[in-house]
Amino acid sequence: xxxxxxxxxxxxxxxxxxxxxxxxxxxxxxxxxxxxxxxxxxxxxxxxxxxxxxxxxxxxxxxxxxxxxxxxxxxxxxxxxxxxxxxxxxxxxxxxxxxxxxxxxxxxxxxxxxxxxxxxxxxxxxxxxxxxxxxxxxxxxxxxxxxxxxxxxxxxxxxxxxxxxxxxxxxxxxxxxxxxxxxxxxxxxxxxxxxxxxxxxxxxxxxxxxxxxxxxxxxxxxxxxxxxxxxxxxxxxxxxxxxxxxxxxxxxxxxxxxxxxxxxxxxxxxxxxxxxxxxxxxxxxxxxxxxxxxxxxxxxxxxxxxxxxxxxxxxxxxxxxxxxxxxxxxxxxxxxxxxxxxxxxxxxxxxxxxxxxxxxxxxxxxxxxxxxxxxxxxxxxxxxxxxxxxxxxxxxxxxxxxxxxxxxxxxxxxxxxxxxxxxxxxxxxxxx
Numbered sequence: 001x002x003x004x005x006x007x008x009x010x011x012x013x014x015x016x017x018x019x020x021x022x023x024x025x026x027x028x029x030x031x032x033x034x035x036x037x038x039x040x041x042x043x044x045x046x047x048x049x050x051x052x053x054x055x056x057x058x059x060x061x062x063x064x065x066x067x068x069x070x071x072x073x074x075x076x077x078x079x080x081x082x083x084x085x086x087x088x089x090x091x092x093x094x095x096x097x098x099x100x101x102x103x104x105x106x107x108x109x110x111x112x113x114x115x116x117x118x119x120x121x122x123x124x125x126x127x128x129x130x131x132x133x134x135x136x137x138x139x140x141x142x143x144x145x146x147x148x149x150x151x152x153x154x155x156x157x158x159x160x161x162x163x164x165x166x167x168x169x170x171x172x173x174x175x176x177x178x179x180x181x182x183x184x185x186x187x188x189x190x191x192x193x194x195x196x197x198x199x200x201x202x203x204x205x206x207x208x209x210x211x212x213x214x215x216x217x218x219x220x221x222x223x224x225x226x227x228x229x230x231x232x233x234x235x236x237x238x239x240x241x242x243x244x245x246x247x248x249x250x251x252x253x254x255x256x257x258x259x260x261x262x263x264x265x266x267x268x269x270x271x272x273x274x275x276x277x278x279x280x281x282x283x284x285x286x287x288x289x290x291x292x293x294x295x296x297x298x299x300x301x302x303x304x305x306x307x308x309x310x311x312x313x314x315x316x317x318x319x320x321x322x323x324x325x326x327x328x329x330x331x332x333x334x335x336x337x338x339x340x341x342x343x344x345x346x347x348x349x350x351x352x353x354x355x356x357x358x359x360x361x362x363x364x365x366x367x368x369x370x371x372x373x374x375x376x377x378x379x380x381x382x383x384x385x386x387x388x389x390x391x392x393x394x395x396x397x398x399x400x401x402x403x404x405x406x407x408x409x410x411x412x413x414x415x416x417x418x419x420x421x422x423x424x425x426x427x428x429x430x431x432x
């Protein structure tokens with residue numbers, strides 16, 4: 001059994017990352033057995049190297065080694081490719097054909113992207129793993145094969161199982177030993193080594209001096225995310241080797257070849273801005289509703305005060321008919337004035353003054369004792385307002401109305417308030 005270092009030299013594998021070394025060590029240890037192996041990792045991490053190591057270190061090393069990309073074979077022909085077919089099994093089957101499992105008998109088959117296999121093919125593969133039997137397409141005769149299967153995938157298998165895209169029993173048959181290869185971003189110490197190897201190879205290939213990176217460029221290279229892993233790093237090295245005349249590469253030059261270099265946060269997309277705008281509009285609408293509700297509460301308080309001062313329900317009803325209709329709308333309760341007055345009385349018992357952590361003065365109460373008033377025990381809350389501020393407000397409203405000759409809309413614009421608010425204050429301060 002070869003050492004990890006010897007295997008890396010033999011297969012030209014670059015890197016000293018502990019996770020990477022551990023994956024190679026597991027491949028060497030499992031190679032002498034016939035256990036099925038599942039290699040997992042992101043696309044571009046070099047999963048195809050592991051089955052080669054396993055085959056070379058096994059007793060099958062003199063047998064055939066066949067690599068099959070399951071994602072590249074159309075669903076309609078993959079069964080024929082893997083298991084073969086009989087003559088006349090389908091249109092175009094002009095002769096009997098042997099599949100990979102028959103050809104590789106005594107050797108190793110590497111099923112790359114095994115997560116892309118169709119469900120019917122998964123059933124056939126499970127049968128091969130369990131007892132070594134398979135059927136050619138169009139045949140009823142079972143055949144035997146002795147094949148070591150090593151599979152690889154970048155699919156999250158448990159998610160695929162939950163979605164019904166991959167059989168759970170097949171997963172456990174394939175993953176007797178699971179070898180996980182770490183992504184390049186977790187192998188920071190290996191990134192520069194790999195780049196130098198690729199730069200040297202391309203320098204020889206294109207007959208030009210080898211690329212060199214300065215310290216800032218090396219730091220940028222090591223901190224980049226590398227979503228395409230080793231495959232992406234190799235492509236970047238080739239691009240720079242061909243396109244750059246200067247052989248000393250700076251961080252500024254390197255940034256031109258790295259998409260979104262230095263950006264670790266996701267970009268804000270239009271949909272996010274739109275949702276934020278929608279949230280702002282909803283908030284403005286909510287504020288408006290709350291302000292209108294507060295004004296309606298104040299109007300109901302005023303209605304109750306007038307009732308208690310007047311004592312005549314009919315007069316109060318006629319004078320405030322528009323107010324009652326606005327608050328209750330076109331419904332039965334708008335005509336039930338006893339209920340309207342009850343609501344107005346209940347509202348006056350609610351303190352709508354904003355709460356504060358500071359001590360608030362105790363409100364004073366005035367008891368109404370008129371024998372003709374059905375609300376003999378009603379208590380009116382006298383708001384603790386500053387008389388000087390009220391006087392100033394009345395004075396400003398009067399001046400604005402005089403300036404605009406009683407035109408309320410112009411006066412409201414001048415005061416910076418709505419016409420409805422001005423109308424309410426005119427009635428509140430009896431400025432008719």
